[in-house]
Amino acid sequence: MSKFLSFEFWNTVARIILRNRILILLIIVGITIFLGSQWKNMKFSYTEANLLPDDDEINIQYQQFLDKFGEEGNLIVMAVNDPSLFTPKKFAAWNELAKKLDAYDEVEFTVSIGDLKKLEKFEEEGRFRMVPFIDETQPDSLEVEGYREELFERLPFYEGLIYSKKSNTVQTAIYLDKEIVNTELRRDFVVNDLIPIVEDFEADNDLNVYVSGMPYIRTLNSQNIIDEIGLFIGAALLVTSLIFFLFFRSFRATVISMITVVIGVMWAFGVLGLLHYEITVLTAIIPPLIIVIGIPNCIFLINKYQQEIQKHGNQAKSLQRVITKVGNATLMTNLTTASGFATFIFTQSTLLKEFGIVASINIIAIFVLSLLIIPIIYSYMEIPKDKHLKHLNKRWIGGFVDWIERMVRHHRISVFIISLVLLIISIIGLYTIRISGSLLEDMPKNAGFFKDVEFFEEEFDGVMPLEVLVDTKREKGVMKLSTLKKMDELQTLLAEEDELSKPVSVVNLVKYSKQAYYNGNPKYYQLPTSQEQNFILPYAKDLGGEDNNILKTYVDSTGQYARMTTFMKDIGTEQMERIEENLWPKINKIFPEDRYDVQMTGKALIFQKGTNYLVNNLVISLSLAILLIALIMAWMFKSWKMILVSLVPNLLPLLVTGGLMGFLGVPIKPSTILVFSIAFGISVDDTIHFLAKYRQELKANNWKVKRSVYAALRETAVSMFYTSIVLFFGFSVFMISSFGGTVALGGLVSATLLFAMLSNLLLLPSMLLSLQKEIANQEVLKEPAIDIIPEEDDILQEKKRKKK
Incomplete structure (x- = not known):
């Protein structure tokens, strides 16, 4: 070699x-x-990054959920928070908007006020049937007001689905075809069809429409990434x-x-x-x-x-x-x-x-x-002509090099003290770093779709689905009254968490069945009693008939598995861990493990668990980088003692960066987790150049340490400065991004590399001077495995020495 x-x-x-x-x-x-x-x-990602290994238990559970109920992130929601919506013209236009979108092949179905069905009891058939909520195609003002009153006062089943009582917001749910949710067809539909149609509706009806949902957020987020690639390259x-x-x-x-x-x-x-x-x-x-x-x-x-x-x-x-x-x-x-x-x-x-x-x-x-x-x-x-070579004789950087040499020559103790103080402060800052598993935190805060997310979090308590899968361990176990009561208890438990929305499951359908059985009286929106179950549950089990069995949304074909859907606010890993820590003991108490198996899953939860996985692997990844580069250094210089000298000036900047992240509130997340390995891999380049030049100067100066350190310092400081400036401003380009994580990555790597340059120019030579007896000898710095600075330069240095 x-x-x-x-x-x-x-x-x-x-x-x-x-x-x-x-x-x-x-x-x-x-x-x-x-x-x-x-x-x-080349393909652009149309789904959230799955940070977990494929064989991770949480990933396996999520895949099992998808196998039973299909893609869970296929919901786009549109909402209007304006009393004038309940006027005949705007009311009809809002319903017509849903019908127009429903006609697209990419849309599986829509749920709007115009699509709403009411449960009615048909005793002669022994079943419930879904009948239209709105009979008239062109209702007048009185009829529209009647619909508004019935919706908000008599249909609790649709609370959180179609309306929010907080400020009488009305929304339309658009369920995309699950086959196209993670493909380019989703992007084409959202960008080329949905957005223009909504904009036209807003202009025609003087209404502000809020749009959100994971497919919508992911599409616009992906579009931002596409737009920023060109911006980054150009910048x-x-x-x-x-x-x-x-x-x-x-x-x-x-x-x-x-x-x-x-x-x-x-x-x-x-x-x-x-x-x-x-x-x-x-x-x-x-x-x-x-x-x-x-x-x-x-x-x-x-x-x-x-x-x-x-x-x-x-x-x-x-x-x-x-x-x-x-x-x-x-x-x-x-x-x-x-x-x-x-x-x-x-x-x-x-x-x-x-x-x-x-x-x-x-x-x-x-x-x-x-x-x-x-x-x-x-x-x-x-x-090259003389004008092209003028820059070689510039002296403007001489002042910087003189200052570096003065610090190393006369203020080494100060350099060590400052380094030690920075180390202590950085360690304190490291203990304050938080971990973030938020799907939305890195997304552009000034984008219109992010403001819509905030609106839905306020009105509907979140847009990121969190799924609970209940396995009753026996066929048709879900529709047992005992199971339904346990699920109802779990729904109450979930609704008590401020960060989660009101859950929806088969329990809501059974409650609605009882309300319908009692002629739509909202006070009967509750589970049937043991006496009522025999004549109400048969209606619920055949809800909507064979062609429109809405039970299949929440119960699998065997009746063994039930799905409960809630929505999360944009919360971080620590908050979610607190919620889980609070919920699981209570869940296990409600559902005995010998009779039930309960799992939490969903893309938002997968992302958070993935962030934790990355943090746990950060130490391994960084340690591997340090070990690998240490081995390269040891092999290059044939000296294990050089490892300590070469690593300390490069590890200190990483610790300072970690401390800055803690004090500035920049969390550890998938984007910022890259900072340490990137910065370490680049900053160690300066160390290689300096130590190679130092070894060469030692041979040329008959192993006189001080003279060699200062000569190497003056020789390498200029090139270190040039490359560090390029890297500093180059990585600073990422700070123009609209993604918070990319901004943090650019700023942190730039700051780390600038500090690494100073560390290699001040701390490294100071260490060499202070440890000269242990390091600066021919036994330690013997012939290296490779000549970083070629032999010819060694010969020239030797000639210079003899002339002196």
Whole structure:
């Protein structure tokens, strides 16, 4: 391996690249065309991310629920909170709106005031029959008022389904075809049909319609992700190109770099398509991420090329040295960065695994592209003129480097004290971090659909379905009066929780059956007594007849399983855990485990459990990243003592970031959980560059530690500053997102990398100076496994030393 990464190896690589320029460019074009052809396979995610492993017990329970009752997230709701709705014209228009939507193939059925059925008893048939609530197609004012009064006063069954008594809000439920709920057809219907129809209705009737429901929220959320991919890529290209131009003052250097990263972005999309991965809120950030990580590669390569040109003016020699000298260093730094992302591959979460695979592949790909494209393009261009090299002589950054050196030379104790204080404060902040499993927390708060969510939470106590599955362990056990009473008790228990809505189940239908049996008197909306069950339950069991048996919505075909649906507010993991902790002892008391099996499930609950799973795996993932990079460092420098020196300056920024999250109230969630592994994988690059240069300076300065530390510091501070600035502003691009999690990710990674730069420039050299007896000797810093800075530079350093 050491031979593979030796100076001779990179000389061979340089010769191959420069002697086969046309062939290499044709190969790059061919791969780009091939990956471009895979774009057609890219799909956007149309469902919530399932963060749990497929074989997790909670996932298995959810799948069992779906097998019995089908997709539970297929409900879209529209609501109007306006008294003028109950005027003949608007009332008719509202009912007509539901009929228009019901005619679409994507809609299974709608439930509106116009669709409402009343239960009526037909004694001669021995059954109940659903009859229309509204008889007249064009009711007058008096009749509309009568409907309003009957709905709110005599039909408690429809409370929470069709109306809310809090402020007399009326809603229409739109049940989508379960087969298209998680497909692109759902998006087409919502974007191209539903939204325009609702907007036309609002304009024609001067009514404000609130729209929500998980299919609607997911569609607009996915649309925001699609819109933001282009925004991120454009912003990342703009910001990085501006910074690049400010550093190099060269249009052609900027254009060459942009060409390189644009091809890298095309490859990133191609890899997503080739692997048939869906574009989610995480994989959507990979293309701009490739731009941000690719630009520092371009900076190293072009800067070295221009330095060589300035030295001797020989273009062929300069290009050969660019590949030879910078290839090794950029390979190792890109490997450590890719390692930080690759740790996600070892989680059991499909979402994170896909993110880790695509990100790590493309980080290596952008390195290869940079190493090939930049030298080849420059080989066909004229030698840079003096105006292109002026930036190499700029002294504006000298003040920053002087300050760093002064701090390390004269204020090391202060550096250690400040580091220790930051460590203590950060640990305190870590204990205040909360965990969030909210499906809605990351969604854009200023979006219209989010404001509608808040409205439905206020009026109907939530839009996210929480399902309770009751297994009676025997066929037809659900319709036993004893089971119905237990379910009624459970419904009362759930309704007492402020964060949950009024539940709906077969219990509501049986209560409605009794009310209908007593001629619609609302005071009889209750379960039948043991004396009444014999003549009421037979009606309920055949509710609606064979063709319209609404019992199948809440009871499976065997009569063994019952479904109870409630809706959750946008609550976090901690609140849900508190609710479960309060409910389960009571549920187990109501339903003895030897006779019943009760499960809670639903997408919202799955997401929360998945967040907990990710948090539990965060320590494993980050520990794996640290171990992997530590092994790389130990192998590179052949010294286990160097692990401590290299890890401390990079772990401290992570702890500070964790502390900031605690103090600023930024929760741990699927988006922010990426911060630590990403930042660690990138920040350790600076450590590799500094320690490699430090070892070289030690050999050149006859193992004199102080002189070597300061020389390495002055040599590497500028490149660290340049790359850190690019990374800081590059990741800051994500802060323009409308998604709270993406904003937090961008801000936290930017802050972590900036602090990591200072840590590597202040704490790392301070540690080397303070531990010089233990570390700065030939036994510890013997010949490394690979030459990060090639042998030729070692020879030059030795010549400098002899001249002195």
